[in-house]
Amino acid sequence: MAAAQGHAWRRFNPGRTQFAWLWRAVWLACLLPLLWLIAAGLSDTLGANPIEYITRATGDWTLRMLMITLTVTPLRQLTGWHWLVRLRRTLGLYAFFYACLHLTTYVWLDQFFDIGEIVKDIVKRPFITVGFGAFVLLLPLAATSTNGMIRRLGGRAWQRLHRLIYAIGTLGVVHYWWLVKKDITEPVIYASVLAVLLGARVWHARRMHRSVQAMTLPDGVS
Amino acid sequence: MLIKRPADIAPSEITPRSLFDGRRDFIRAAGLGAGAALLGGVLPVPAHAQTAARGAKLGPLARSAFSTDEKLNDYQDITGYCNFYEFGTDKGDPARNAHRMTTRPWTVSLEGMVQKPKTLAIEDVLRLAPLEERIYRLRCVEAWSMVVPWVGIPMSALLKQVEPLTGAKYVEFVTYHNPKEMPGTLLPVLDWPYVEGLRLDEAMHPLTLLAVGLYGEVLPNQNGAPMRLIVPWKYGFKSAKSIVKIRFTDKEPLSAWTRANGREYGFYSNVNPEVDHPRWSQARERRLGEFTKRKTLMFNGYGDQVASLYTGMDLKKYF
Numbered sequence: 001m002a003a004a005q006g007h008a009w010r011r012f013n014p015g016r017t018q019f020a021w022l023w024r025a026v027w028l029a030c031l032l033p034l035l036w037l038i039a040a041g042l043s044d045t046l047g048a049n050p051i052e053y054i055t056r057a058t059g060d061w062t063l064r065m066l067m068i069t070l071t072v073t074p075l076r077q078l079t080g081w082h083w084l085v086r087l088r089r090t091l092g093l094y095a096f097f098y099a100c101l102h103l104t105t106y107v108w109l110d111q112f113f114d115i116g117e118i119v120k121d122i123v124k125r126p127f128i129t130v131g132f133g134a135f136v137l138l139l140p141l142a143a144t145s146t147n148g149m150i151r152r153l154g155g156r157a158w159q160r161l162h163r164l165i166y167a168i169g170t171l172g173v174v175h176y177w178w179l180v181k182k183d184i185t186e187p188v189i190y191a192s193v194l195a196v197l198l199g200a201r202v203w204h205a206r207r208m209h210r211s212v213q214a215m216t217l218p219d220g221v222s
Numbered sequence: 223m224l225i226k227r228p229a230d231i232a233p234s235e236i237t238p239r240s241l242f243d244g245r246r247d248f249i250r251a252a253g254l255g256a257g258a259a260l261l262g263g264v265l266p267v268p269a270h271a272q273t274a275a276r277g278a279k280l281g282p283l284a285r286s287a288f289s290t291d292e293k294l295n296d297y298q299d300i301t302g303y304c305n306f307y308e309f310g311t312d313k314g315d316p317a318r319n320a321h322r323m324t325t326r327p328w329t330v331s332l333e334g335m336v337q338k339p340k341t342l343a344i345e346d347v348l349r350l351a352p353l354e355e356r357i358y359r360l361r362c363v364e365a366w367s368m369v370v371p372w373v374g375i376p377m378s379a380l381l382k383q384v385e386p387l388t389g390a391k392y393v394e395f396v397t398y399h400n401p402k403e404m405p406g407t408l409l410p411v412l413d414w415p416y417v418e419g420l421r422l423d424e425a426m427h428p429l430t431l432l433a434v435g436l437y438g439e440v441l442p443n444q445n446g447a448p449m450r451l452i453v454p455w456k457y458g459f460k461s462a463k464s465i466v467k468i469r470f471t472d473k474e475p476l477s478a479w480t481r482a483n484g485r486e487y488g489f490y491s492n493v494n495p496e497v498d499h500p501r502w503s504q505a506r507e508r509r510l511g512e513f514t515k516r517k518t519l520m521f522n523g524y525g526d527q528v529a530s531l532y533t534g535m536d537l538k539k540y541f
Contacts, residue, residue, distance in 0.1 A: 047314065048295075048303035048510050049366060112514060117503075125501055179501070181364070182482060183311035183411045 010080045019083065026087055030094040033061045034101070051109045058102035063176065065095035066169045067193050074200035089145055092165070096142040099135055127178035134171035137164050169194050277440030280353055280373050288429055288527075289357035295368040297437050299510050304444045305362065306463055307411055308397075308404040315406065316444035322403040323464070325448040330380075334394075334470035337385035344448045348434060350383070351375040355438065356431055356452075361493045361522045363457035367507045372452055373435025378426045386422065386470050393425040394418070394475035395451055396467035412478045418462035419475025419489065420453065421531075429454055429527055455524040457491045488541040492532070493522035497541045 014022055037057055040046050046053040069091040076084045111118050121128045141162055143149070150158045173194055177187035276297075306316035331341040353373055361367045381393065399415035401407050407414045424430065431452040434441055441447040446463025453460050459479055469475075479487035486500050495505045495518040506515040521528050532540075 048299035049313070049508065051508065052366070110515075121503075127501060181311075183307075183409070185311075185409070 012081065013083055019086065023087065023090065027090055030065065030091065033057065033098075051105070055102065055105045055110065058098050058105055059176070062095055062098040062102050063169075063172050063190055065091060065098055066165070066172055067190070067197065069095055070165065070169060070194070070197040074197060074204070077200075077204055093142060093145060096138050099138055103132075103135055127175050130171045130178070131175035134168045134175060137168050137171070141165065141168075166198060169197075277435070277442055279439055280435045281438065282353075283373060283438060284352050284354040286354045286356045289355065289371075290359060290369060290523075292357075292359070292369045293511075294357065294371055295510050300368060300370055300436065301442050301444055303510065305364075305458065306406075306444055306446065308399070308406045308414070308416065309444065310406040311411060319405055320443035320447075322405075323398070323400075323443045323447070324403065325443060325464075328448050328466075330449065330465055330468060332381070332384040332468045332470075335387040335390035335472060336470050337387065338383075340384050342380075342383070344434075347375075347380060347432070347449060351379040353435070358431075358452060358454040359522050360454065360458055360461075361507060361518065363459055363487070363491070363499060363504075365502060365504065365507050365518075367509050367518075367522075369509075371437055372431060372433040373438060373441075374431045374433035374449075374452065376428060377430040377432045377451065378428070380432055381426060381468070384470070389472045390470040391422055392471050392473065392475055393420050393422055394467075394469040394471055395420075395462040395465050396469065397462050398464040398466050412482050415466075416462060416478045417475065417481075418451065418460055418477045420451075420460070422470070423531060424453065424528075427528065427531070429524060455493055455521040455528045457493060459487070460491050490532075490537070490540050492537065492541075493518060494520060494537055494541070496520075497538055 037046075037054065041050065041054070069088060072084050072088045072091065076082055107113060107118060111121070122132050123129070141164060144153060144158060144161060153161065173187060173190045176190060177184060180187060302317045303313045304316040305313065306320065309316040309319040326344070328344040329341050330344070330347065331339070333339045353375060355371055355373050357369060357371045359367060360370050395418045397416045397418075398404075399407060401414075420430070431454075433446070433450050433452045434448060436442065436445055441450070446461075449465055450463040451461045451465060460477075474489055477487070477489065479491075480489055493504075498504050504518055507518045508515050519525070
C-alpha cells in the first residue's frame with residue numbers, strides 16, 4: 001500500500017502480546033451491555049416493563065454488533081490495519097450471542113414456550129418472519145466460525161458462505177423497521193449505517209476492478 | 223433473577239420515603255451506575271429513575287362503584303411509562319419533558335352542533351360534579367396493561383353543559399399543541415394536534431371519565447394534565463390527553479391514529495382479544511408488574527356495561 005507510507009499510525013501492527021490484550025479488551029467491551037443489563041435488572045432500573053426493555057436491548061445490541069462486524073472490512077481498507085480482521089470472529093460471534101439472548105427472551109418471557117403461538121407468529125407476522133429468518137441464517141455462520149471449519153470448507157467457499165451477513169444485516173433492519181408503531185427514526189439510522197457499510201464494499205470492489213483493468217490494459221489505452 | 227416480583231410489603235413502607243426515593247442515586251453513587259453513565263447515550267436510564275415533584279392532594283373523593291379491586295400499579299410506573307408522543311416516542315420521554323407544559327390557566331371550549339357553545343376554565347370544570355376516584359384497567363394497543371386510580375368527573379357532566387343538538391352524533395376531542403413546550407411535535411410522527419373521537423353515546427356513557435387526577439393528587443403533566451378523557455373499554459390511545467376543545471358533529475371524526483394508519487387503528491378501537499392488530503396478537507396482555515401474560519378480556523372486562531352500545535355491529539369490520 002503506497003498510501004500507507006509516511007503515516008506512522010498506519011503501520012501500527014500489534015505484536016503477539018499486544019494483540020492478546022487488545023482482544024481481551026474487545027471481548028470484555030462486547031460483554032458490557034449484558035453486564036449492564038444484569039446490573040440494571042438486579043437494581044430494578046429497567047423501568048415499568050422490564051421484559052420489553054430486555055427484548056429491545058438485546059435486539060438493539062444484535063443489530064449494533066452486526067454493524068460493528070460489518071465495519072471491520074471497510075475500516076481495514078481505509079486504515080491499512082489488516083490485523084483488524086483477527087477481531088472479526090469475536091465480533092460476529094457476539095452478534096450471534098445477542099441474537100440468541102433476543103430470541104430466548106421472545107420464546108421464554110414473551111411466549112412462554114408456547115410452540116403453537118410461536119409458529120403462528122412466524123407465519124403470520126412479517127416482522128417476526130424476517131427476524132426469525134435472520135437468526136436462522138446466522139446459524140451456519142456461527143457453526144463455521146472455527147479455524148477447523150474454515151480449513152475444511154476452504155477459504156473461498158467459507159468467504160462466499162459468510163457473505164450471508166449482508167442478508168442478515170438487511171433482514172435485521174427490516175425486522176426493526178416493521179415492528180415500530182410509528183416513529184421510524186431509529187430504524188432509519190440503522191438502515192443508513194448499513195447502506196454506508198455495504199456501499200463501501202461496492203465502491204471498493206469497483207475501484208479494485210478498475211485498477212486491475214488499468215494494469216492489464218496495453219500502454220496507450222486508458 | 224431479572225424480573226422483580228411485587229413484594230408483600232412495599233419497600234416504601236419499610237424505608238423512609240426520602241431514602242427510598244434516593245435509592246437509585248445511591249446505587250449510581252456506589253459505582254454500579256458507572257457502566258450506565260458510560261452507556262448513558264445508548265441505554266437510556268428509565269425515566270422513573272428520575273425523581274419528580276408530586277401533585278397537590280385532591281379531595282374529598284367519592285368512591286365509585288365502577289372501580290375494580292385489582293392490585294394497583296404503582297405511581298412510578300403509571301407516571302414513568304407513558305405514551306404521549308408530543309413529548310417523544312420513548313415511554314420515558316413524557317416524564318422527562320412534560321414539565322414544560324403550561325397547564326394553568328387552561329380552558330376547554332365546547333363547540334359545533336350545540337345549543338350553547340361555551341368556554342370553561344379548568345376551575346369551573348372541577349366544580350361541575352363531585353370528584354370521584356375510579357380505579358380502571360387500562361389496556362394499551364401495544365398489549366400491555368395497568369390498573370390506574372384516576373380521579374375525575376363523568377364526561378357527561380361536562381358535555382351536558384352545552385346541550386347538544388339532535389343532529390350531533392359524534393364528539394371530537396382536540397388536544398393541546400404547542401411546539402415550544404412539546405419537543406416531540408417537531409417530528410411529523412403524527413399530524414398534530416392529536417385528535418380523538420367518540421360516538422356521542424359512548425362519550426355520554428357513565429364509564430367515560432374526564433380525569434383530572436391520579437392517586438388522589440392533581441394529574442401529572444405526562445399523564446395528560448390538566449384534563450383528559452378516559453374510555454376504559456377502548457385501547458389507551460383513544461383516551462386523549464390535555465384536551466382543549468370538544469366539538470360536536472354529525473360526521474365520524476378522523477382520529478390522529480386512524481389518519482396515520484387506518485388499517486391498524488380504527489375509529490372504534492374497542493379492546494377485543496379476537497381482532498388482532500395486523501402486526502401482533504391482541505389475545506393476551508402483559509399487566510405491568512406481572513411475569514406471565516394474562517388473557518385480554520372483551521371490552522377490557524367492561525362488557526356488562528358497554529356491550530349493548532354495539533349490538534348488531536360486526537366488530538371485526540368496525541374495529
